[in-house]
Amino acid sequence: xxxxxxxxxxxxxxxxxxxxxxxxxxxxxxxxxxxxxxxxxxxxxxxxxxxxxxxxxxxxxxxxxxxxxxxxxxxxxxxxxxxxxxxxxxxxxxxx
Numbered sequence: 833x834x835x836x837x838x839x840x841x842x843x844x845x846x847x848x849x850x851x852x853x854x855x856x857x858x859x860x861x862x863x864x865x866x867x868x869x870x871x872x873x874x875x876x877x878x879x880x881x882x883x884x885x886x887x888x889x890x891x892x893x894x895x896x897x898x899x900x901x902x903x904x905x906x907x908x909x910x911x912x913x914x915x916x917x918x919x920x921x922x923x924x925x926x927x928x
Contacts, residue, residue: 840880841871847887 848863860868870876897904903911913923 837871837877837880840877840884841867844880844884844887847884847891 844867845864848867849861867880870880903914906914916923
């Protein structure tokens, strides 16, 4: 049971963003503190597996979203320019 709990805890930590390490101390995020407090209780294993699966699905979803929608994170002006180029037009150069 302890090894299962440990492996679930480690897999949860892998799904979270890494901790930032400063020379003086390790700064933990609220998510890391929540996980640490959650695993102090006995019934945390079932919920932890659900959280792990959810975080893994979210990571996969974001990766697929970025893969199939590369223009998602660019500014609107660049998106318009790329859309125009896709259909064979060039946007006029704007004088600033």
